[in-house]
Amino acid sequence: xxxxxNAIKEYYEREMECIKRxxxxxxxxxxxxxxxxxxxxxxxxVCGNGGSASTAxxxxxxxxxxxxxxxxxxxxxxxxxDNVSTMMAIANDIGxxxxxxxxxxxxxxxxxLFIGIxxxxxxxxxxxxAEYAKEQGAKVLGITGYSGGKxxxxxxxxxxxxxxxxxxxxDLHMTFDHMMMKxxxxxxxxxxxxxxNINDVHC
Numbered sequence: 001x002x003x004x005x006n007a008i009k010e011y012y013e014r015e016m017e018c019i020k021r022x023x024x025x026x027x028x029x030x031x032x033x034x035x036x037x038x039x040x041x042x043x044x045x046v047c048g049n050g051g052s053a054s055t056a057x058x059x060x061x062x063x064x065x066x067x068x069x070x071x072x073x074x075x076x077x078x079x080x081x082d083n084v085s086t087m088m089a090i091a092n093d094i095g096x097x098x099x100x101x102x103x104x105x106x107x108x109x110x111x112x113l114f115i116g117i118x119x120x121x122x123x124x125x126x127x128x129x130a131e132y133a134k135e136q137g138a139k140v141l142g143i144t145g146y147s148g149g150k151x152x153x154x155x156x157x158x159x160x161x162x163x164x165x166x167x168x169x170x171d172l173h174m175t176f177d178h179m180m181m182k183x184x185x186x187x188x189x190x191x192x193x194x195x196x197n198i199n200d201v202h203c
Contacts (some may be wrong), residue, residue: 011168018163018172030141030157031180037113037139038075045108045133047080047100047126048117048143051170055117055143055177056081062181071188080104080129100129110137118142119169121149130154143176145169 037044044063046056060079068074080100081087090099108114114133116126121144130140130151142148142155146164159176161169186192 014163014165015168015171018161018168019175021162023158023160026158026160027176030159031183033113033139033141033157034180035184037111038073040111041076042109042111042113044075044077044113044115045080045104045129046077046115046117047129049123049125051166052117052119052123052143052173053081055170055173056115058174059115059177062177063184066181067185067188070185097124097128100125101132104129104132108133108136108138112138113141114138115141115143116151116155117144117173118149118151119145119166119173121146121151121153123151127151127154143173145173 034044046059047053048056056079060077060082063075063077080103086103087099090102094102104114112133114130116123116130118126121142127150130142131154133140134154134156139156140154141157141159142151143159144152145161145166146169148158148160152158152160159173161172163169163172183193
């Protein structure tokens with residue numbers, strides 16, 4: 001039997017060190033703009049490539065169903081990855097770099113929020129959509145890894161994983177989603193910031 005234990009321990013130790021480096025003020029600001037968008041009945045557009053696309057889809061699920069099942073006022077997340085036929089048609093007929101911008105063109109409004117997820121922070125299709133969102137007066141939240149790239153630089157709000165490792169960045173991006181889900185659920189259903197679990201929430 002191969003002994004992977006040291007490698008396993010090292011991997012999770014690196015993740016724990018990344019968590020210790022989180023800028024909690026920046027994360028708090030990001031959560032507040034998300035909450036503000038929700039309160040103002042804005043649409044929250046979210047997207048990413050590869051593993052980040054899965055995170056975007058998971059985020060939509062956790063908010064549109066996971067929390068919204070238990071509150072009268074619903075979240076309005078829209079994952080730009082989830083309509084595969086639309087995405088492929090845009091990629092084929094216009095260009096892959098336009099798959100997200102095209103979907104929000106003449107739709108996104110100043111009270112909406114655009115969330116771009118990119119490990120490198122340099123995914124051109126995410127950047128194009130983020131740039132367009134800002135031009136329309138919407139706020140941009142960048143969820144990034146590595147140095148944060150162009151997305152971190154141009155974003156109004158940032159949730160950043162300071163680590164040059166795509167797997168660790170993507171792992172911790174998923175924790176951002178679950179952390180926010182849990183905190184917002186507690187706040188919206190119980191008026192509490194922490195101290196309650198949501199084991200009864202199935203999503």
